[in-house]
Amino acid sequence: AGTSSEKGIENVLLHETDDLIDFAISKNIDMTIVGPEAPLSEGIVDAFKAKGLMIFGPVAAAAQLESSKDFAKQFMANHNIPTAEYSTFIEPEAAHNYISAKGAPIVVKADGLAAGKGVVVAMTEQEAHEAVDMMLVKNGMGVAGAKVVIEEFLVGEEASFIVMIDGEHILPLATSQDHKRLLNDDQGPNTGGMGAYSPAPVVTPELHAKAIKQVIEPVLDGMKKAGTPFVGFLYAGLMIAPDQSIKVLEFNCRLGDPETQPIMMRLKSDLVTLIEHALMGTLDQVESVWDRRTALGIVLAAKGYPMSPRKGDIIKISTENNSDVHIFHAGTTFVDDQLVTSGGRVLCVTALGENAAQARDLALKTLNDISFPDKQYRTDIGHRANKN
Structure with a gap:
């Protein structure tokens, strides 16, 4: 429901690849950017390319890095990428x-x-x-x-390392750190992510260089050798050991959720321009510009998440977005003009601050202006930032 209130955006209820292709052709769509992982694994990029349409994301063969854990592990073994x-x-x-x-x-x-x-x-x-x-x-x-x-089982601290790749060149995005567990102090079941912040102090300049050399470059080279050059966003979930060695926990072939929200809050460059360069193979000719402040997002989840989230609860929001706070919608929809929950992770309140603590305080303050029954959220997102 959130995108329907944004300027210049129209929601289109299409899911089948053929329908999306017909829509892109009939509306003269210049560029398509793929968000979810399922269409990538099903070959939406291959299908759009076959019709001569511009689309940003990896082909299905390359997207197996996310769609098959076994494929990803074999790929890492074959290309000497450190993993468990x-x-x-x-x-x-x-x-x-x-x-x-x-x-x-x-x-x-x-x-x-x-x-x-x-x-x-x-x-x-x-x-x-x-x-x-x-x-x-x-x-x-x-x-x-x-x-x-x-x-x-690996011991250490996790970080999200996201880059853009044009098949030949790499453009790193800001570092971030996700919080997978449902409850404070990293307790409770694993989730898709209960909050994130950017930048992640645990990723030092030395670790950043190590991640590029040991993880991202081997993916780029390996995909080229396989005849499926990687074009798109590549997310490497890293485990940073106490000795500062790194291992890959997982790959995503798209932007992460909820990491994207704080990353986009900090991005000052025009994302579409960066993607245009990626599609032209000229990422080496562009730089990304970032807000120096910390951005931090807190997810509000429905009762029963992550196993059996309740849907249909009425949501009331008595605040508005501004330059320092943005409420990103996820599991929301309109029913009879009422905003209601429609998924497990409902909203992500993302704020900017001079540091993680300030950004968290502003996000938590904004949370007080949002209500739906039995909402779940963490109050300690960004707690690791204080330790690094």
Whole structure:
């Protein structure tokens, strides 16, 4: 519902690739930018390109970096990109034996797309066995969980490293840090993300250079060698160990949510201009300009999120966006002219401040002007910024 109130934006209720292509042709759309991961994995970029339409995102073969955890792990192994030790399974018995041999903590991941909820960080062997049964026996993740990746539990601090790639050149975006757990102090179940802030102090200039050299450049080179040059946003979820070594937790072939909200709050360059350069293969001729301040976003989630979010609750917002605060909509829609919840993560209140604490205070103050029944949110987003 949020985009409908933005100037110059029209929501179009189209989902099928053929319908979107027809719309782009009939309306003379100059450029299409893909947001969600599912259309990328289904080949929307390939289809648009076949019709001669400009579209920003990786082709389906390259988008497997996100759509298949097993593909991503094999790709990293083949191109010496640092990541956790792992093994892939389709048979429950073999998976259970692996868990028993390795012990806990250990991480169980659905191979396919699962809307950010396909990862179980198991602190006990029993939790890991239950996750395997849920995915491989009970089909709890559907086709996404028909194959599982089980990998070692990594210790350290996470950071989100997002870049734009034009097939040849890399343009890094601002660093950020996501907060995956539902509750304060990083407790509760994993979610798609309960908040984020940018920049992330944990990513020092030295670590930034290391991420480019050890992770991003090998992806660019590997995709070129495979005949599927990567064009689009590339998100590397990194684990930074106490010794400052890095390992890749996951790849996304799109902007992250909720990292995008604080990143866009800080971006002073025109995003469309940057994407035009990416589509022309000239990212090396442009620089991105950033607000020096910290941006921080807090997600408001529906009751029951992440497992079974309640929908249809009436939302009341008694404040407006300004240059320092923006309320980004996600799981919202209009029913009989009433704004109501329609998904798990409902809104993301994002604010700018001189530091993470100031930005958080402004976001929390704004939260007081937003109400819907049993809303869930964290009050400690950005807490790690104080430690770095």
